[in-house]
Amino acid sequence: xxxxxxxxxxxxxxxxxxxxxxxxxxxxxxxxxxxxxxxxxxxxxxxxxxxxxxxxxxxxxxxxxxxxxxxxxxxxxxxxxxxxxxxxxxxxxxxxxxxxxxxxxxxxxxxxxxxxxxxxxxxxxxxxxxxxxxxxxxxxxxxxxxxxxxxxxxxxxxxxxxxxxxxxxxxxxxxxxxxxxxxxxxxxxxxxxxxxxxxxxxxxxxxxxxxxxxxx
Ligand code: C5P
Numbered sequence: 001x002x003x004x005x006x007x008x009x010x011x012x013x014x015x016x017x018x019x020x021x022x023x024x025x026x027x028x029x030x031x032x033x034x035x036x037x038x039x040x041x042x043x044x045x046x047x048x049x050x051x052x053x054x055x056x057x058x059x060x061x062x063x064x065x066x067x068x069x070x071x072x073x074x075x076x077x078x079x080x081x082x083x084x085x086x087x088x089x090x091x092x093x094x095x096x097x098x099x100x101x102x103x104x105x106x107x108x109x110x111x112x113x114x115x116x117x118x119x120x121x122x123x124x125x126x127x128x129x130x131x132x133x134x135x136x137x138x139x140x141x142x143x144x145x146x147x148x149x150x151x152x153x154x155x156x157x158x159x160x161x162x163x164x165x166x167x168x169x170x171x172x173x174x175x176x177x178x179x180x181x182x183x184x185x186x187x188x189x190x191x192x193x194x195x196x197x198x199x200x201x202x203x204x205x206x207x208x209x210x211x212x213x214x215x216x
Contacts, residue, residue: 003104004082005040005047009033010064010071012052015137015198020050023090027203035210043100044086050075052202069168069177073161082154085095087174089148092207094193101126102188103151113183114152116175117190118144143185147194150174154184 006128013022033049040047049066050071062078064071072087084107088095091136099117106115121143129133136209150159150173160177171177175185193209195202 002046002081002085003044003084004076004079005037006075006079006082006085006087007033007037007040007047007090008064008068008071008075010050010052010070013091013093013207016083016203017200018179021051021055021198023051024055025203027029027093027197028207032093032197033090036088036090036095039095039097039164040086040088040100043104046079046081048075048079049090049173061088065167065168067169067171069161069171069174070165072157072174073168074087075162076154076158078197079154080135085152085154085157087148087150087152087157089196091196091198092148092194093197094195094209095149096191097192098196099190100151104185105146106188107151107153110185110186112176112186113156114150114185116150116173116187117194118152118187119147119190119192119194120144136137146173146187147190147196148173152178152183156181 009023011022016022024031037047048060051061053063056063062074065074095178103115121140125138125140129135160181197203197206
């Protein structure tokens with residue numbers, strides 16, 4: 001069964017305030033993107049990366065789309081051999097092989113259409129209106145913050161991504177598109193360090209966590 005890693009790395013990363021796209025910002029001596037691609041390559045048969053226009057040089061790189069999900073679709077489109085897709089945001093450089101393997105195992109042995117890495121909510125979560133007035137407090141015991149990797153049978157993901165550009169642009173993860181197409185999803189608990197680099201502070205945190213890693 002061919003497992004293909006799909007890495008959306010086509011964002012501009014404006015909130016980081018760097019002089020290049022986020023995936024190409026240097027983190028602990030190498031481009032942010034390379035940290036997770038290296039891990040995916042130990043588990044996947046092939047890793048395809050969707051990059052911003054002008055960054056396509058190199059093997060298995062495709063031009064990303066106008067939205068994250070459009071980038072995922074573009075990358076998956078060049079890997080017709082994929083039976084299973086492991087989608088992972090370039091913005092999460094602290095991916096571990098163990099997390100990818102646990103997601104794949106759950107997909108293989110469980111009965112859902114997709115498996116996603118997630119963390120149980122530890123903060124209290126409130127819903128507020130546009131004026132900042134609290135409407136309600138949610139029951140955090142059933143809430144998860146969703147991350148990547150997200151793994152699916154490739155046919156399921158292709159079908160879920162076969163929607164219009166507006167629907168793709170509104171989706172903040174792949175599982176929500178699979179859910180909308182009637183698919184079922186399971187969560188796998190991710191380690192706390194699987195953080196998403198959005199701001200310059202996140203970048204410093206990621207650098208610190210990488211420095212703490214025990215060399216394998
Ligand atoms: O913007 P955000 O941080 O949510 O993006 C998540 C991931 O999607 C990042 O790795 C980013 O590079 C990628 N992305 C993409 N194509 C876009 C927008 C974002 O591949 N058009």
